[in-house]
């Protein structure tokens with residue numbers, strides 16, 4: 001029965017079927033719901049590994065909408081987003097790209113790291129993200145009117161993208177933005193303990209360490225330890241790996257190649273796990 005239903009559902013693969021664990025840090029859930037009520041396009045800003053992807057998975061589940069995620073890169077073309085003609089045994093057939101699939105059938109489309117895409121690619125979202133809600137498929141000669149449930153969400157990390165990689169104002173001003181950061185200390189402890197299955201006591205030590213690494217930005221570290229890294233470290237420690245080894249592997253070595261910064265990180269690790 002489920003299979004019959006799925007066959008008729010072009011978004012079957014994109015449904016979020018089980019509730020993702022998401023621990024809100026502030027009012028982001030309610031704010032997202034308001035934005036979705038009006039199908040506002042949304043920009044999620046924040047450092048790597050702070051919970052943006054988990055949040056959108058959770059919101060898609062909560063709103064009962066399928067989620068189509070696409071990681072952007074500079075080789076991506078408009079055709080990778082909207083679709084292309086393909087040759088198969090039936091001849092030339094049109095294949096909707098992920099964006100078109102979401103627009104036609106009413107999914108949330110999440111473009112991860114949108115600034116990585118070239119500007120000539122990002123302009124295809126312009127008529128979709130204003131009052132028109134249209135997606136022109138030039139090569140197919142079709143104008144797709146967005147399904148009422150369709151919403152576009154994009155993410156980017158303002159921390160390490162230089163001036164060269166900025167969204168044009170005409171793109172940027174089509175979005176409402178939610179600002180993400182690492183969660184508050186008590187929330188981050190809860191998340192690490194939950195995700196790695198460790199005690200709050202161990203999670204608190206790791207979170208304390210991460211917060212100290214985040215102050216090393218002034219000394220040239222691009223970004224401090226993320227929540228994601230702490231979960232990796234905690235997972236290894238739970239497995240019985242020595243905490244210093246676990247932190248060297250998942251934090252120090254992963255964060256930098258610079259010998260001075262690595263030494264500073266090592267000192268922080270040793271102070272946390274004396």
Ligand SMILES: Nc1ncnc2c1ncn2[C@@H]1O[C@H](COP(=O)(O)OP(=O)(O)OP(=O)(O)O)[C@@H](O)[C@H]1O
Nearest residue numbers: 021022023047048049050051052053054195227228
């Ligand atoms: N608020 C939260 N609730 C639950 N889990 C969280 C939360 N924040 C972070 N996490 C955990 O941290 C991990 C990393 O978060 P996530 O992948 O969502 O980061 P991101 O912001 O999308 O990073 P990137 O910019 O690199 O894609 C998640 O897999 C999850 O385990």
Ligand SMILES: [Mg+2]
Nearest residue numbers: 052053054112
């Ligand atoms: Mg992500």
